[in-house]
Amino acid sequence: MLPYRVRVAVWIIVYLLFILGPLFALLVGALPPARDFWTEFSVALGYAGLAMMSLQFGLTARFRYVTNPWGEDIIYHFHRQISLIAVGLVVAHPLILFAVRPELLALLNSIQAPWRARFAAMSTYSLIALVVMSLWRVKLNIRYETWHLTHILLAIIAVTAGIAHMIGWGFYLVYPWKRALWIGLTIFWIGLLLYIRIIKPLFQLRRPYRVSEVREERGDTWTLVMQPDGHPGFRFTPGQFGWLTVWGSPFKITGHPFSFSSSAAVTDGRVDMTIRNLGDLTSEIHKVPVGKRVYLDGPYGAFTIGNPADMHVLIAGGVGITPMMSMLRTLADHGDKRPVILLYGSRDWESITFREELEALKERLNLTIIHVLSNPPAGWTGEQGRIDAEVFRRHLPPPYADHEYFICGPNVMMDSIEKALGELHVPMSKYHSERYSFV
């Protein structure tokens, strides 16, 4: 596999090519007479902004070669950041035009404006609504599922209306091959979305799972044990996750991402997901009846066991233990004796999910466990508070940059751990993170 830095560089170059390629293709061949600088600049911003918006469908299409080398959570974070920039570019397009050519302000009158201007307004308003709903979903009290469906519909309207506006205006898209290029790219990106939302669910319908056990764990947490129903299931690598649909069909926007907690070494297709009660859907997990049909879309994620020669440092906060549990169970099943240190942050001693099993795994692995409790019992002599650089210095052998780090937990913890690793001069290529609240 290519070195980490090279993979990141290739990813960024390909991403930029998808934006700038179609833009500069407009300059190929015979061109209409140029207008003033600001008009041409604003038009270029509009085209590039639309290309960036269309690319969002590719970013979130859950393809492994897109999420590698970042990890799914970082891709979603990037999706949010780059969307704001793309919307800024798209909005700048009419604002610059209105500033240099005030007569165009008349196009804002949607009743009298031609369709090409109406499409532009439709696209811009959809984008603004999309951003507002995403930034303030919780404050606006919009349910996740409602927001998700609206998000997809607004994105399709924004991109489709945007391309309709470009074609309606003509100018750079007078030539059929240029029109075909931009329409083709738009269809391709929207097609990816339809693949995720229609084609893949069709496959899932034919490959359901049955809940064979609902097991209570420590810390208000439940494990769903699922068996493939009439098919062999899929293979995953430990640390990966899947989108679980418990209530309703896979066509509904009700899938939620959860890590697999079972060993990847099982051969009967069994998959476990360990889910903590964090409100919304997760509070209903313990009510799932045995025998219920559920749907799993997966496996996803690049968060998985690293180089066997490196010491593995697993850092888990709360239910962030689930992907680590899959790694440890898999290593144990393979008889893998690589050195592993687990730094595990929990609220208190009684809420440590998998506490007894982790102790038992020490017999089968070269495993050291350090519990860090935020609310320790009286007489506790172990680590307390939060996992930080000092905890690393006390328990990890230097040089710290030689180990591989795997981090999964709440956002606050992830941020502080990544900062601590920076203080210890651990390069980004040596740590892997997965946020379980990335959507």
Place this chain on the structure above:
Amino acid sequence: MRRLFANRVALATGLIVILMSVLFALSRVAG
């Protein structure tokens, strides 16, 4: 740190796109 890096990539992408849009416009006006 990765999120910070992703932020920087997003910002750099935005700046590159703006710069390329300037080049696009200049090439048209100059051409």
